[in-house]
Amino acid sequence: MADEQVRARVLEAADRLYYGRGIQSVGMDELRLASGVSLKGLYGLFPSKAAIVLEVLDRRHAQWTDGVTERVARATTPRDRLLAIYDYLADWFLDDTFRGCGFINAFAELGSISPTVAQSAREHKAGFQDYVARLVATAGADPALAPQLSILAEGAQTTAAIAGTGEAADHARRAAGILIDAAMPAVPSWNRLDERHSNAR
Amino acid sequence: MADEQVRARVLEAADRLYYGRGIQSVGMDELRLASGVSLKGLYGLFPSKAAIVLEVLDRRHAQWTDGVTERVARATTPRDRLLAIYDYLADWFLDDTFRGCGFINAFAELGSISPTVAQSAREHKAGFQDYVARLVATAGADPALAPQLSILAEGAQTTAAIAGTGEAADHARRAAGILIDAAMPAVPSWNRLDERHSNAR
DNA sequence: CACAATAGAGAACGAGCGTTCTCAAAGCAA
DNA sequence: TTGCTTTGAGAACGCTCGTTCTCTATTGTG
16 A cells, blocks of 8 residues: 555544543554554654644645535635535534544644644634635625624534534524624625615515 | 532632643542542542542532623613623633633543533533523523623633633623624613613614 | 641552554565 | 565663652651
C-alpha cells in the first residue's frame, strides 16, 4: 500500500479516536491497534504524536470547510446561504459521533500547553469568521452581522455537545433569521423600485 | 487552621491550576506545591483527584451564578437585565486569566471518559439556560428568546477564549439586543393603552 | 521528662505514556 | 540458495501520574 494511503488510514483512525475520547486519553499503542500500522510504521510516517495531532486538525478543518461551503452552495438566495450554515450544523449534530467542535475540544485540552494546537484552533475559527464575513458582504448586509452569526454557530456547537441534543441548531437558525432580517435589505438592491410593496417585516 | 479553610485553599489552588492549564496537565504534586498542603493532607481532605475536580466545578458553578445574578440585579428594566449577562461576560473576558468556560473546557477534556464531569457540565449549562428562561419569562418575551440568548452567551465565551480578545461580548450583546426587541413588546404590558404610539420598529 | 498521636517530606509502587530498540521473520536481488 | 534490507511485534527506556507507605520530627498531654 502506498505511503499516502497508509497515512490517510492513520489520520482517519487518529481523528476518530482523538475526537471521540480526547487527545491525551488516546495513546500511540491504541492508534497502532486502530490503524493497523505498527509503532515503527507510525514513527516512520510521522515524527511524533504532536505532528499527528496537527495533521488531524488540518484534515478536520478541510472537511469542515468543504462541508459548509457545499451546503451553502446548494442554497439560492443570499439569506438562505447564510442560514445554510445552521442546516449543516443541524445535520452534524444528529451524527451519533458528534461531540462538539474538534477545535474547541483540542483548544480546551491542549491550548494552554501546546502553542501549535492553540494556533491551529485560532486559524480554524478565524477562517470560518472570514468566510461568514464574505457571505455577509455578498449578501449586502451590515458587516456587523458576520460576527453575530459566527457566535451563534459557535454557541450552537457547544450547547449541542454538552446537552447531547441537536435542538440548538434550530434555535440558532431562528435567531440568525431575525438578525439577518435586521441587517439586510429585505429585497435585493437591484429591485428597489418595488420596495414600497415589500417592506413589511 | 480549620479544615474548612484548608479545603478552601486547596480548592482555590486547584481551580486556578486546572482552569489555567487543563485538568490532566496538573498533577497532585503541583497541587501540593501550590496549596501548601502535603500529599497526605490532600488525601485526608479528599478521597481522590476526581473528587477535587468535581468540587472545583461546583465552586465554579456557584461563583458564575453569583456573578451573573449580581450583575443582572444591578439592571433596572427587563431588557437591561437580559443584556446584563453580556456585560458580565465582557468584564470576564478582560480578565487575563480568562481561558473560556471552565465547564466547556472540562467537558472537552474529560467529558467522554468521566461521566461525572460530563454531568456536572450538563447541569451547569442547564442551570444557566433555566435562569435565562426565567428572566425571559419575567420580561414577558417570547420563550423562544431564551435559548437564543443562551447560545449567544455560549458562543461568545468560546469565541473570546480562542481568539484571545473580548470583542465577542460586544457582538453578542448587540445581537441579543436585536433578538430581544424582536421577541418582547416594546412597552410593558401594563402600559398597553399607549401601544398605538410605540409599535414602530 | 516520657509517651502517644499527628503531620510533613518524600520515597515507593504500579500503571500508563511517548519513543526507541531488539530481534526474528519475510521479502528480494543476484 | 545466499546475503542484504526491510518489516512487524513487542520489549525496553525514561518519564509522569495518582495513590500509598515509611520514616522522621513535632506537638500536645500526663
